[in-house]
Amino acid sequence: MFTISPSVRVRPSPYFEATVAAGVKSFTTYNHMMMPTGYGDPEAEYWRLINGVSQWDVAVERQVQLLGPDASRLAQMLAARDLEKCVTGQGRYVALCDHSGTLINDPILLKLADDRFWLSIADADIIFWARAIAAERRLNVSITEPDVSPMAVQGPMAEDVVASVFGDWVRELKYFWFRETSIKGIPVAVARSGWSKQGGFELYLMDGTRGTNLWDIVREAGRPWDIGPGNPNHCERIESGLVNVGGDTDDSTNPFEVGMARFIDLNIGDDVIGIEALRRITAAGPRRHLIGIVLEGKQPLPLPSQWSPVLRDGKRVGDMTNCVWSYRLNANIGFGLVSIETVAGDEIVVLKEGTHVAGRLRELPFC
Amino acid sequence: MFTISPSVRVRPSPYFEATVAAGVKSFTTYNHMMMPTGYGDPEAEYWRLINGVSQWDVAVERQVQLLGPDASRLAQMLAARDLEKCVTGQGRYVALCDHSGTLINDPILLKLADDRFWLSIADADIIFWARAIAAERRLNVSITEPDVSPMAVQGPMAEDVVASVFGDWVRELKYFWFRETSIKGIPVAVARSGWSKQGGFELYLMDGTRGTNLWDIVREAGRPWDIGPGNPNHCERIESGLVNVGGDTDDSTNPFEVGMARFIDLNIGDDVIGIEALRRITAAGPRRHLIGIVLEGKQPLPLPSQWSPVLRDGKRVGDMTNCVWSYRLNANIGFGLVSIETVAGDEIVVLKEGTHVAGRLRELPFC
Numbered sequence: 035m036f037t038i039s040p041s042v043r044v045r046p047s048p049y050f051e052a053t054v055a056a057g058v059k060s061f062t063t064y065n066h067m068m069m070p071t072g073y074g075d076p077e078a079e080y081w082r083l084i085n086g087v088s089q090w091d092v093a094v095e096r097q098v099q100l101l102g103p104d105a106s107r108l109a110q111m112l113a114a115r116d117l118e119k120c121v122t123g124q125g126r127y128v129a130l131c132d133h134s135g136t137l138i139n140d141p142i143l144l145k146l147a148d149d150r151f152w153l154s155i156a157d158a159d160i161i162f163w164a165r166a167i168a169a170e171r172r173l174n175v176s177i178t179e180p181d182v183s184p185m186a187v188q189g190p191m192a193e194d195v196v197a198s199v200f201g202d203w204v205r206e207l208k209y210f211w212f213r214e215t216s217i218k219g220i221p222v223a224v225a226r227s228g229w230s231k232q233g234g235f236e237l238y239l240m241d242g243t244r245g246t247n248l249w250d251i252v253r254e255a256g257r258p259w260d261i262g263p264g265n266p267n268h269c270e271r272i273e274s275g276l277v278n279v280g281g282d283t284d285d286s287t288n289p290f291e292v293g294m295a296r297f298i299d300l301n302i303g304d305d306v307i308g309i310e311a312l313r314r315i316t317a318a319g320p321r322r323h324l325i326g327i328v329l330e331g332k333q334p335l336p337l338p339s340q341w342s343p344v345l346r347d348g349k350r351v352g353d354m355t356n357c358v359w360s361y362r363l364n365a366n367i368g369f370g371l372v373s374i375e376t377v378a379g380d381e382i383v384v385l386k387e388g389t390h391v392a393g394r395l396r397e398l399p400f401c
Numbered sequence: 402m403f404t405i406s407p408s409v410r411v412r413p414s415p416y417f418e419a420t421v422a423a424g425v426k427s428f429t430t431y432n433h434m435m436m437p438t439g440y441g442d443p444e445a446e447y448w449r450l451i452n453g454v455s456q457w458d459v460a461v462e463r464q465v466q467l468l469g470p471d472a473s474r475l476a477q478m479l480a481a482r483d484l485e486k487c488v489t490g491q492g493r494y495v496a497l498c499d500h501s502g503t504l505i506n507d508p509i510l511l512k513l514a515d516d517r518f519w520l521s522i523a524d525a526d527i528i529f530w531a532r533a534i535a536a537e538r539r540l541n542v543s544i545t546e547p548d549v550s551p552m553a554v555q556g557p558m559a560e561d562v563v564a565s566v567f568g569d570w571v572r573e574l575k576y577f578w579f580r581e582t583s584i585k586g587i588p589v590a591v592a593r594s595g596w597s598k599q600g601g602f603e604l605y606l607m608d609g610t611r612g613t614n615l616w617d618i619v620r621e622a623g624r625p626w627d628i629g630p631g632n633p634n635h636c637e638r639i640e641s642g643l644v645n646v647g648g649d650t651d652d653s654t655n656p657f658e659v660g661m662a663r664f665i666d667l668n669i670g671d672d673v674i675g676i677e678a679l680r681r682i683t684a685a686g687p688r689r690h691l692i693g694i695v696l697e698g699k700q701p702l703p704l705p706s707q708w709s710p711v712l713r714d715g716k717r718v719g720d721m722t723n724c725v726w727s728y729r730l731n732a733n734i735g736f737g738l739v740s741i742e743t744v745a746g747d748e749i750v751v752l753k754e755g756t757h758v759a760g761r762l763r764e765l766p767f768c
Contacts (some may be wrong), residue, residue, distance in 0.1 A: 035404045036404065036405055036425065036426065036427055036428050037402045037403065037404060037405065037426065037427040037428075038403055038404065038405040038427065038428060038429065039427045039428065039429045039438040039439065041429050041648070042645075042648040042649075042707065042708065042722065042723055043429075043431075043524060043645065043647045043648040044429060044430065045707070046707070058403065059403065059404065060403055060404040060405065060406045061403050061404075061405060061406065062405065062406045062408050062410075062411060062430075063411065063429075063430040064410075066524070066647070071406040072406065132529070132532055132533075132536070133532070133536035138529060157410060157433070158526050158529065159525050159526035159529065159530075160529070162499070162505060162525065162526065162527070162529055162530040162533075163526075163529040163530070163533055165499055165500070166499075166529075166530055166533035166534055166537070167533055167537065169499070169500035169674075170533070170534065170537035170538070171537070178652070179652065278409075278410065280410050280433070281408070281409040281410040282409075285545070285546065307536075340409065340412070340413070341409065355409065356409055
């Protein structure tokens with residue numbers, strides 16, 4: 035175990051003091067900020083998400099705001115998904131690809147107005163990408179990182195907690211839709227979203243000075259449901275088949291390889307970045323796909339620090355991109371990014387730290 | 402003190418095992434990798450750099466490689482400095498700006514061939530920036546992150562150590578120049594460079610499987626000079642006036658504000674990104690500049706986690722962007738990014754954690 039050094043270059047979150055008060059023990063970094071990764075009891079934090087309600091500092095989900103007359107055009111150029119029917123108050127999960135069709139980010143796009151969008155991004159400097167495209171195409175749009183810091187409330191009891199704070203109207207919110215509101219003078223956008231499959235909401239705090247206030251409001255409101263602190267849960271997200279762009283993808287992964295085909299529209303305009311490449315990739319057929327791996331053995335393995343080669347019949351067919359002990363399956367599981375000929379049911383071997391671990395492929399999600 | 406979580410998304414360095422063996426205690430992250438930040442005795446590590454020789458894992462200085470017929474054109478479009486006279490084997494410190502003249506990175510550009518360049522980057526996803534520009538301008542260039550991981554050897558004794566490994570020819574290398582060579586079959590480029598003002602070299606390891614080998618070769622060669630592990634030194638770099646892009650800069654900082662005017666050539670082609678904005682900024686005159694701050698008091702202050710407001714005559718004139726206890730000056734020092742009217746000798750007040758700390762401005766560097 036190593037400590038993480040304080041640094042001006044790696045910013046704390048508006049919820050930092052609240053998470054310290056809640057007993058945070060470990061962090062990772064993401065979008066040049068610190069993100070809590072544990073409060074000392076991984077298994078309890080996992081079951082709280084599965085059975086109750088968990089409160090997460092996900093301020094690292096930074097927003098890239100597109101504002102101005104060409105904001106809508108730019109949003110469509112960046113996202114390989116038809117946004118024509120997306121209305122104000124709606125969010126869409128989108129693939130950002132580069133010109134060769136490689137997936138570079140998978141944000142939620144939130145439409146706040148006809149001329150204002152947020153891209154709630156995974157870990158990468160998409161602001162430079164968006165600015166380069168906008169400037170090179172001479173679009174009239176301002177691209178900034180606004181003062182917006184999401185907190186997630188996740189788990190089967192999340193709706194009750196969020197409704198108790200904001201009112202029963204939140205129960206009517208459709209998935210990825212959101213509404214701007216405020217609580218005790220704190221401006222927030224309430225969205226039905228979050229990086230788990232247990233249901234829940236993300237509260238987009240729009241005033242970074244009020245992080246502790248918002249955290250405490252949710253914590254107090256959640257007491258009847260025994261809310262507690264947590265974070266995007268490595269185990270649950272793997273069980274649920276959620277892709278981590280930058281972790282499960284490499285520098286040549288296209289969206290079709292990681293289960294994002296249903297979020298790609300090939301019939302949109304030719305000025306959408308990567309669309310021609312995505313059409314070519316579709317025509318040629320994908321070479322790899324993401325699939326589940328269940329390893330043999332009934333003891334948790336150490337967390338991997340790198341991708342691990344996957345062999346079938348002694349030949350390398352791809353990589354295991356993550357690995358975690360599943361509390362629900364009582365097995366070590368993970369994703370394989372493997373050749374398309376390698377399918378569920380296949381017996382494989384994973385090379386981990388110089389040893390061979392046997393396993394079997396299966397469909398995603400696990401749970 | 403918090404621990405840093407293992408993550409596939411934050412890669413270890415090829416020198417990771419060697420630094421663990423050397424007793425690394427803490428890390429930061431940089432370019433999606435882990436970088437050692439301390440081995441348990443900050444003051445000894447500092448004096449080793451000032452008086453002896455220190456060995457650093459700076460594999461996080463990732464390379465963005467530009468390769469192909471248009472590599473040279475793209476390099477010049479990205480860097481606001483005339484590269485016409487840059488020859489193979491030469492490196493140049495360059496400012497990468499966006500179209501509005503904002504500084505987005507300050508890499509060393511290394512020319513490996515007429516059609517092959519590396520940008521040895523600070524902490525940002527410049528690969529997306531470079532790919533966006535290249536694709537939008539339809540340049541014939543391949544942009545990748547090659548298997549290249551620098552190790553730095555820094556301090557007044559560094560030259561003796563590196564010469565003992567590679568030969569006396571390294572003594573003739575001019576600053577930022579480099580040569581490709583190998584040692585015991587390990588391919589490296591040896592450059593006279595490094596993020597300190599104590600002199601030294603960076604060894605660009607070109608085979609990530611050989612990190613421990615290269616580390617051990619340098620460590621063994623350095624024994625007569627009492628080499629030891631270290632890392633880019635917060636204290637020394639502030640004393641020396643070295644700018645940390647991303648730490649000392651914000652989303653509107655231009656290169657003139659942070660002492661980079663001498664690395665900008667305004668007479669280069671109009672297709673250089675940001676050049677028109679940089680000309681306008683020059684004509685209007687800069688609004689801010691980077692300056693030294695010496696605080697009163699003879700006890701080390703806690704490291705800041707954010708910029709701290711700087712007041713002169715009760716009015717905010719800018720921010721203190723970093724702060725460190727200087728072992729040579731026996732004072733807390735740091736940089737101010739302040740209005741151009743605020744000059745050396747001015748008495749100021751810095752707001753830190755709700756308290757007022759008096760100080761005085763002075764020219765950079767401190768030492």
